[in-house]
Amino acid sequence: MKKSSVVIAGGGSTFTPGIVMMLLEHLKRFPIRQIKFYDNDAVRQEKIAEACAILLRERAPEIDFSYTTDPKEAFSDIDFVMAHIRVGKYAMREQDEKIPMRYGVFGQETCGPGGIAYGMRSIGPIIEIIDFMERYSPNAWMLNYSNPAAIVAEATRRIRPNSKIINICDMPVGIEERMAEILKLPNGRKDMEVRYYGLNHFGWWTDIRDKQGNDLMPKIKEHVAKHGYIVNPEKHVETEVSWNDTFAKARDVYAIDPDTLPNTYLKYYFFPDYVFAHDSQHPEHTRANEVMEHREKNVFTAARAVVDKNTAKDCDFHSDEHASYIVDLAEAITFNKKTRMLLIVKNEGSIVNFDPTAMVEIPCVVGANGYEKTCVGKIPQFQKGLMEQQVSVEKLVVEAWISGSYQKLWQAISLSKTVPSVTIAKKILDDLIEANKDYWPILK
Ligand code: NAD
Ligand code: G6P
Ligand code: MN
DSSP states (O other): OOOEEEEEESTTSTTHHHHHHHHHHTTTTSOEEEEEEEOSOHHHHHHHHHHHHHHHHHHOTTSEEEEESOHHHHHSSOSEEEEOOOTTHHHHHHHHHHTGGGGTOOOOSSSHHHHHHHHHHHHHHHHHHHHHHHHHOTTOEEEEOOSSHHHHHHHHHHHOTTSOEEEOOSHHHHHHHHHHHHHTOTTGGGGEEEEEEEETTEEEEEEEEETTOOBOHHHHHHHHHHHTTOOOGGGOTTSOHHHHHHHHHHHHHHHTOTTSEEOGGGHHHHOHHHHHHHHTTSTTOOHHHHHIIIIIHHHHHHHHHHHHHTOOTTOOOOOOGGGHHHHHHHHHHHTTOOEEEEEEEEOTTSBTTSOTTSEEEEEEEEETTEEEEOOOBOOOHHHHHHHHHHHHHHHHHHHHHHHTOHHHHHHHHHHSTTOOOHHHHHHHHHHHHHHTTTTSOOOO
């Protein structure tokens, strides 16, 4: 059985230990001969990497492990780049979330002006990583889940149209796991076959069946109409308050189109006033702060403990089982599995009444040659209208980045359904430019 070599780009990420644990648990179906970490922040990466070195030494000594900030070392002799970088780290996420709030607009990692700001930071470094991969391992695949995935995907389509990159998001996976819990399916979401379409963080399920073809939608809808995607709260004690709010709010998101089941992220576009009112109770304490106080602190404390004890025997790293979709993807490519998965890909006629150049999130069949798209067909006016507006925002951001255009970025922010006026868009933009001067191209 072929053994793969993997580089994790964003080695210092809070998700890295969980991904390594998850990779170890799936070695039977996706064998690995080498794992490398790559990051541009040597100090941050070292803390995670030193702990993972101990973990790997104890649990899989046959796997070669190394970490580096040198692109040649990182990207040579690899089959997959698993990319989860956060350009500007949490300090800039905090700015993305807090700046729009000065003007009555909520701030979020991937939606609205915050997501646009993050997109403007991420395009250059993601292209740089693709170029490193192509220079040092021309046959490798990049599996990208760095955010904001919608804008990153559009940028790669425009700037590196022939590169071997697959953009993917775990939100549908997370929601499907909850659906499977509602249904009490013995093998979880893998007992379901779904039809879904949309943009990243902006989509709908239209059909969900079991392997025998029985319709599972009615039972899920009945639950969502009452509880959103909150299910077995006693089992999900670790879910933070803000995520619980989001899962609960899916009930209201669902109400506007009971023919489909929604992605949770639609709450930001359908209820921006509600989200702002909620967030504005804590304008100095946003999700970035919550993540720094919980996930970041916990992961780095756990890493430190492993290094101090020089063993990972009873370490506090948790396998991110939910991230096993990354193994599904790598396994499908390596062993030509023809696995059906939701990917962010060029529409090219799959949604027949939608821009063929849009990057859409739809079911694809993954094998050794990459992916084949399934045909979605025609979508309703409501979704089409929403998606046309949102995809235009994403396209204008990429246009603005490529051409260095202030005007295009102002248009992008103005067009976002989350922003009430062109005047407010300009104020937010001017503050974002100031905050992002180390990251964005100069806009004229
Ligand atoms: P984090 O800040 O803990 O980790 C990101 C790492 O990327 C940091 O160590 C940072 O130094 C590094 N980095 C930044 N710019 C880089 C560059 N140019 N080259 C190399 N490394 C660079 O962030 P996190 O919260 O762990 O999230 C990581 C990323 O994964 C984010 O983009 C997040 O949005 C994304 N994510 C995506 C999904 C999805 O479904 N698509 C799910 C979870 C997380
Ligand atoms: C979901 C989304 C990701 C997002 C992640 C973490 O899984 O699909 O795109 O990055 O949540 O969000 P958080 O606020 O916990 O950092
Ligand atoms: Mn996502």
